[in-house]
Amino acid sequence: xxxxxxxxxxxxxxxxxxxxxxxxxxxxxxxxxxxxxxxxxxxxxxxxxxxxxxxxxxxxxxxxxxxxxxxxxxxxxxxxxxxxxxxxxxxxxxxxxxxxxxxxxxxxxxxxxxxx
Amino acid sequence: xxxxxxxxxxxxxxxxxxxxxxxxxxxxxxxxxxxxxxxxxxxxxxxxxxxxxxxxxxxxxxxxxxxxxxxxxxxxxxxxxxxxxxxxxxxxxxxxxxxxxxxxxxxxxxxx
Numbered sequence: 001x002x003x004x005x006x007x008x009x010x011x012x013x014x015x016x017x018x019x020x021x022x023x024x025x026x027x028x029x030x031x032x033x034x035x036x037x038x039x040x041x042x043x044x045x046x047x048x049x050x051x052x053x054x055x056x057x058x059x060x061x062x063x064x065x066x067x068x069x070x071x072x073x074x075x076x077x078x079x080x081x082x083x084x085x086x087x088x089x090x091x092x093x094x095x096x097x098x099x100x101x102x103x104x105x106x107x108x109x110x111x112x113x114x115x116x
Numbered sequence: 117x118x119x120x121x122x123x124x125x126x127x128x129x130x131x132x133x134x135x136x137x138x139x140x141x142x143x144x145x146x147x148x149x150x151x152x153x154x155x156x157x158x159x160x161x162x163x164x165x166x167x168x169x170x171x172x173x174x175x176x177x178x179x180x181x182x183x184x185x186x187x188x189x190x191x192x193x194x195x196x197x198x199x200x201x202x203x204x205x206x207x208x209x210x211x212x213x214x215x216x217x218x219x220x221x222x223x224x225x226x227x228x
Contacts, residue, residue: 031214042120043160043204043218056215091159095214103148103208105216107159 002027004094004108005074012114019079021111023092030097032075033105034067037089049075082115089113119143120207122219130227135192137203137222142186145210149181151190152204154221160204164190195226 005024013019025032034046045059049069057067064082069075079086089112093105121140129135137151148167152160166172166179166188178191188207192199202221209215 033214033216035218042220043206043216045215045217048214056212058215103214104150104162104165105214106162107152110159 004092004106006092006108006111008111009109010112010114012116013082014116015083016081019082019086019113021077021079021090021092021113022074023077023094023108024074025092025094026106028096029094029106031095032069033093033095034075034077035091035093037091039088043091046077079113082113084115087113087115119217120205120219122205122222124220125223126225127222128225128227129195131195131197133195135195135199135224135226137190137192137205137224139188139205139207139219140186141188141205141207141217143207143210143217144186146207147210148208149179149188150206150216151177151179151188152206154202154204156202192224197226197228200224200226
């Protein structure tokens, strides 16, 4: 399967624990985006990364949230000390490098985070 | 004014009819526009992209763009029950070339 991969698909954490969400982009894609979808709300941009670089994190909450996309391995969205308001679906999307085909973002299956 | 607005619906059409979904946006600098389909509990699936004024057709889907009116639409011809989903309009923030702003989506129901 050459699509965007995310794991885990479902994650349950107690308040105060850490959540780590992983995303492997589509084959040939080098740009990764994270979005959050709260119940009854639209998708909200969180962060845009390229390998070893955070390009735009303007949508990330200032505290407790961080993201990385290392040279090797998947992109990781990390939420420290989770609170109930963090319960949401977190989607990763990827797109090809600029100049290699049309700019379009393709989404992974998402991680449903539940904080108890 | 909201950045990207869509009628929340639900929009209900009979099988075989044309479904028309509309979207307006506020950023005049936006150059790229996308329609995604999202089934309940699933992830968004890209179905159309449009970058120039006018119509773009792909199978049963036609996207229409009017930058002067800041309006994007999606027509689904010969609607099928399997088209029942939430349709999300996404607009690239002017100048960013990557940052998408999504509308809240229109729920479409196609009745057999």
